[in-house]
Amino acid sequence: MTSREGPDPNGNQVANLSRIFEGQEKMMTPLTEAELSDVIAGAKGPLRIQGGGTRDIGAPVQGEVLSTAGLSGVTLYEPGALTLVAVAGTPLADIEDTLAVEGQRLAFEPVDHRGLLGTTGTSTIGGVVAGNISGPRRIQVGACRDSLLGVRFVDGAGRVLKNGGRVMKNVTGYDLVKLMAGSWGTLGVLTEVSLKVQALPEAVGCVLINGLSDEDAVAAMSAALGSPFDVSGAAHAPSGVDGHPVTMIRIEGLEASVAYRAAKLTDVLARFGGEVSVERDADKVAVGWAWVRDVAAMQGGAGDVWRISVKPSDGPEVVEKLRALYADLRVLYDWGGGLVWVQVPAGTDVRSVAFEGHATLIRSSRETRASLPVFHPEPAPLATLSQGLRAKFDPRGILNPGLMG
Amino acid sequence: MDMPTPNPEVLAKKARIVARLKEVLPADAVISDEVEVRAYECDALTAYRCPPLAAVLPASTEEVAAVLKVCHAENVPVVPRGAGTSLAGGSMPTADSIILGVARMTEVLETDYENRFIRVQTGRTNLSVSGAVEEEGFFYAPDPSSQLACAIAGNIAMNSGGAHCLKYGVTTNNLMGVTMVTMEGEIVEIGGAYLDAGGLDLLGVICGSEGQLGVVTEATLRILHKPEGARPVLMGFDSNEVAGQCVSDIIKAGILPVAIEFMDRPCIRATEAFAGAGYPDCEALLIVEVEGSDEEIDAQLERILAIARAHSPVELRESTSADESARIWLGRKSAFGAMGQINDYMCLDGTIPVSQLPYVLRRIGELSKDYGLDVGNVFHAGDGNMHPLILFDANKPGDLEKCEAFGADILRLCVEVGGCLTGEHGVGIEKRDLMVDQYLPEDLDIQMAVKDVFDPKWLLNPAKVFPLASSEARRMAAE
Ligand SMILES: Cc1cc2nc3c(=O)[nH]c(=O)nc-3n(C[C@H](O)[C@H](O)[C@H](O)COP(=O)(O)OP(=O)(O)OC[C@H]3O[C@@H](n4cnc5c(N)ncnc54)[C@H](O)[C@@H]3O)c2cc1C
Numbered sequence: 096m097t098s099r100e101g102p103d104p105n106g107n108q109v110a111n112l113s114r115i116f117e118g119q120e121k122m123m124t125p126l127t128e129a130e131l132s133d134v135i136a137g138a139k140g141p142l143r144i145q146g147g148g149t150r151d152i153g154a155p156v157q158g159e160v161l162s163t164a165g166l167s168g169v170t171l172y173e174p175g176a177l178t179l180v181a182v183a184g185t186p187l188a189d190i191e192d193t194l195a196v197e198g199q200r201l202a203f204e205p206v207d208h209r210g211l212l213g214t215t216g217t218s219t220i221g222g223v224v225a226g227n228i229s230g231p232r233r234i235q236v237g238a239c240r241d242s243l244l245g246v247r248f249v250d251g252a253g254r255v256l257k258n259g260g261r262v263m264k265n266v267t268g269y270d271l272v273k274l275m276a277g278s279w280g281t282l283g284v285l286t287e288v289s290l291k292v293q294a295l296p297e298a299v300g301c302v303l304i305n306g307l308s309d310e311d312a313v314a315a316m317s318a319a320l321g322s323p324f325d326v327s328g329a330a331h332a333p334s335g336v337d338g339h340p341v342t343m344i345r346i347e348g349l350e351a352s353v354a355y356r357a358a359k360l361t362d363v364l365a366r367f368g369g370e371v372s373v374e375r376d377a378d379k380v381a382v383g384w385a386w387v388r389d390v391a392a393m394q395g396g397a398g399d400v401w402r403i404s405v406k407p408s409d410g411p412e413v414v415e416k417l418r419a420l421y422a423d424l425r426v427l428y429d430w431g432g433g434l435v436w437v438q439v440p441a442g443t444d445v446r447s448v449a450f451e452g453h454a455t456l457i458r459s460s461r462e463t464r465a466s467l468p469v470f471h472p473e474p475a476p477l478a479t480l481s482q483g484l485r486a487k488f489d490p491r492g493i494l495n496p497g498l499m500g
Numbered sequence: 501m502d503m504p505t506p507n508p509e510v511l512a513k514k515a516r517i518v519a520r521l522k523e524v525l526p527a528d529a530v531i532s533d534e535v536e537v538r539a540y541e542c543d544a545l546t547a548y549r550c551p552p553l554a555a556v557l558p559a560s561t562e563e564v565a566a567v568l569k570v571c572h573a574e575n576v577p578v579v580p581r582g583a584g585t586s587l588a589g590g591s592m593p594t595a596d597s598i599i600l601g602v603a604r605m606t607e608v609l610e611t612d613y614e615n616r617f618i619r620v621q622t623g624r625t626n627l628s629v630s631g632a633v634e635e636e637g638f639f640y641a642p643d644p645s646s647q648l649a650c651a652i653a654g655n656i657a658m659n660s661g662g663a664h665c666l667k668y669g670v671t672t673n674n675l676m677g678v679t680m681v682t683m684e685g686e687i688v689e690i691g692g693a694y695l696d697a698g699g700l701d702l703l704g705v706i707c708g709s710e711g712q713l714g715v716v717t718e719a720t721l722r723i724l725h726k727p728e729g730a731r732p733v734l735m736g737f738d739s740n741e742v743a744g745q746c747v748s749d750i751i752k753a754g755i756l757p758v759a760i761e762f763m764d765r766p767c768i769r770a771t772e773a774f775a776g777a778g779y780p781d782c783e784a785l786l787i788v789e790v791e792g793s794d795e796e797i798d799a800q801l802e803r804i805l806a807i808a809r810a811h812s813p814v815e816l817r818e819s820t821s822a823d824e825s826a827r828i829w830l831g832r833k834s835a836f837g838a839m840g841q842i843n844d845y846m847c848l849d850g851t852i853p854v855s856q857l858p859y860v861l862r863r864i865g866e867l868s869k870d871y872g873l874d875v876g877n878v879f880h881a882g883d884g885n886m887h888p889l890i891l892f893d894a895n896k897p898g899d900l901e902k903c904e905a906f907g908a909d910i911l912r913l914c915v916e917v918g919g920c921l922t923g924e925h926g927v928g929i930e931k932r933d934l935m936v937d938q939y940l941p942e943d944l945d946i947q948m949a950v951k952d953v954f955d956p957k958w959l960l961n962p963a964k965v966f967p968l969a970s971s972e973a974r975r976m977a978a979e
């Protein structure tokens with residue numbers, strides 16, 4: 096291997112840079128990785144990286160918009176090896192459709208936040224990876240970063256780089272794949288990602304418990320997650336679809352397994368009080384988990400939405416402290432209690448309550464995002480390391496500058 | 501194997517360095533006697549050895565920090581060491597380096613079943629982490645074959661895998677947080693008992709960084725409840741192609757076994773002669789293991805066996821008892837030992853896309869003829885992580901070199917078909933010079949730039965991972 100030939104599904108198109116003007120904003124939409132590299136190398140000022148542009152979150156970034164929408168397509172898909180490689184601007188929906196044909200899916204269950212954020216547009220796989228966006232199944236199969244096998248990206252100097260590959264096990268050199276996941280376009284613009292995918296389960300089921308307090312719910316979820324019954328989702332809504340507390344434990348697999356484990360979990364969970372039932376209708380289970388995944392309970396609401404990552408058993412305590420401050424707090428626990436979504440009055444920093452973990456401001460006004468740190472402030476030594484890495488990957492500080500703080 | 505020329509300045513001030521180390525550590529934790537340091541001259545890649553300047557065995561994170569401060573001030577390279585089972589030369593010292601061993605740091609600091617994690621000092625062995633939570637029915641999932649000996653420290657540094665990682669992932673997927681000491685002696689906490697990073701995923705980079713970014717002293721690890729049961733089946737096929745196709749079909753069918761292990765004919769013969777597990781004499785053999793309750797296992801195996809039958813196996817053996825299960829695994833588990841019985845061997849670790857299996861095995865067979873060295877293949881087929889074992893005679897002049905050249909050709913082949921040089925053992929010194937076959941100079945440069953950030957003086961395990969020519973400017977600048 097001597098030269099860097101990029102993924103170029105549009106290779107037959109004229110390799111010139113398309114410039115789209117949208118309102119006031121100039122948007123650059125390179126059609127190939129090489130063009131993207133030229134744009135970045137030649138950039139005179141900051142760039143705002145956009146995938147599908149479904150999100151205007153994070154600390155507001157000033158800069159010319161650089162869109163990956165022109166880089167689209169699945170470059171390789173081997174269902175028998177559970178691997179898919181796609182160019183970063185590929186719509187997430189296209190990838191999900193491609194996988195569905197072979198009875199497969201992305202294991203990490205990416206969240207669709209358009210409802211929560213009131214945005215429209217098409218999520219791209221690059222945007223999902225850049226944000227390490229992971230849904231309820233994170234507790235069983237890991238985050239987006241755990242499904243990510245390899246990346247190609249263009250760094251802030253315009254260099255086209257690669258790390259990882261398309262095989263499941265790879266420890267060749269440093270793992271920059273994980274670093275790029277969740278770097279929100281501040282270290283480089285992803286051009287191609289390889290992902291490990293998962294077979295769709297034959298059957299699903301959900302054990303439901305009604306009426307638990309937050310604390311009992313987390314204890315119940317811990318019992319389920321600490322059982323041998325391979326739970327793929329554990330969430331608790333203090334105020335569910337019908338306004339009452341509901342705890343949801345999901346199981347997926349072969350029909351015989353799901354039936355067996357649903358029964359076993361029902362036994363395990365009986366001791367927590369609440370009224371236990373089992374939902375076996377696949378459509379209803381899917382709707383319920385999409386409701387959790389997309390934080391439907393906070394869609395259309397007023398106020399800011401935060402995502403708090405804590406040790407599961409700490410969740411209820413953090414919530415209790417926040418409730419004492421904000422009477423109309425809205426809460427959703429996912430990841431067995433380890434992920435707490437809260438809706439608080441606009442302009443509130445939930446980090447005024449002390450906890451071990453981190454909180455990210457997901458929905459709020461641009462003013463708030465400009466004044467409060469959107470991402471959790473890091474302890475000084477880590478902040479120094481992160482700053483050091485940014486300076487190496489993006490020496491001119493032009494990629495989404497300031498987005499992560 | 502080329503290693504950098506030891507820094508003469510460091511060699512010259514050995515006495516002073518040792519004296520300073522003794523100021524910050526108990527006397528018995530500093531080993532500087534020329535004979536005693538030989539205990540640290542190599543890891544499990546025994547073909548290469550070099551005694552270090554000295555070795556230290558701190559007992560706490562604070563002592564590690566104190567040692568690193570001294571070494572940083574004195575410009576002494578430091579090679580972190582867990583149990584020394586690396587197969588890549590990852591913990592092999594240079595003459596001007598200090599071995600920093602975490603073998604005395606073996607405490608369990610916290611176990612939390614409700615939140616499903618354990619926090620340990622990293623000198624603890626992999627198996628004893630599972631051992632610490634076994635009574636409650638829990639285990640730590642990554643299970644390298646070396647788990648009785650290897651330490652969590654080395655597992656994190658190499659991002660080690662194991663037989664069951666098809667289902668449970670490798671170290672990085674089970675690591676939640678670390679306490680790490682930087683080369684400057686600063687103690688940092690990254691991650692913890694909660695999931696994912698609030699900022700950049702530094703933990704993700706540290707895992708697998710082969711002791712080059714910091715010394716990891718404590719780790720928060722995810723623990724899981726053990727499955728109710730597990731059962732293997734054994735399948736024999738008369739060609740590698742058919743066995744490879746069967747693997748692919750099982751995966752495609754949406755069944756996720758915990759392990760799919762593959763052995764080829766040379767390996768089957770060797771293990772039969774050695775362990776007598778009663779394996780069929782065939783071209784290729786698969787061991788597929790599934791987990792769950794008895795009913796669940798039956799349901800999964802029914803599917804798997806149906807798929808296997810469609811590929812006309814020469815043998816299909818379902819275990820009906822614990823004893824039979826043990827016998828099915830016996831041959832696989834003794835494969836390395838069996839090959840070692842025949843001869844010296846070198847164990848490779850490349851990964852390939854599963855679809856390339858038949859081609860790669862055929863090419864390895866051809867290369868084996870060209871080089872005149874026998875090779876047996878045993879590997880984790882579910883994820884394409886191959887372990888070709890090349891047999892050679894260490895006493896025969898030139899045989900080791902021939903074996904290394906053969907190994908390099910196999911690894912290049914892995915890269916050529918879309919795979920990589922190492923799936924779980926790491927680069928160390930062993931695959932350092934092959935990095936240019938997988939990565940372009942700029943890809944290596946950005947990785948080295950990460951080291952620049954964590955270890956600007958390039959003192960931590962500096963002669964590993966990157967080809968010496970690529971890292972030379974950085975190492976020299978630091979000296
Ligand atoms: C602070 C923050 C928190 C969020 N939290 C969540 C969450 O918890 N769950 C969730 O589902 N969604 C969350 N989102 C929204 C998330 O961005 C979208 O779900 C997803 O990224 C949509 O993809 P997109 O293509 O529309 O991306 P965009 O909205 O266009 O981009 C998302 C982010 O990724 C960057 N980016 C996009 N493409 C690339 C690329 N190719 N290379 C490098 N960087 C790129 C963008 O600069 C931007 O920072 C969050 C967004 C932000 C800013």
Ligand SMILES: Cc1cc2nc3c(=O)[nH]c(=O)nc-3n(C[C@H](O)[C@H](O)[C@H](O)COP(=O)(O)OP(=O)(O)OC[C@H]3O[C@@H](n4cnc5c(N)ncnc54)[C@H](O)[C@@H]3O)c2cc1C
Nearest residue numbers: 582583584585586590644645651654655657660661711716
């Ligand atoms: C018979 C045998 C079977 C094996 N089977 C497997 C297998 O199935 N899967 C697998 O993945 N590997 C396997 N290995 C390889 C080896 O066991 C692993 O790489 C293991 O993780 C090394 O752990 P260790 O504690 O012995 O590390 P060491 O050999 O001591 O060190 C390994 C690397 O880690 C670094 N390091 C050590 N301690 C620290 C620390 N505290 N902080 C930072 N860096 C540190 C070292 O500098 C070195 O680069 C096998 C080895 C043998 C001999």
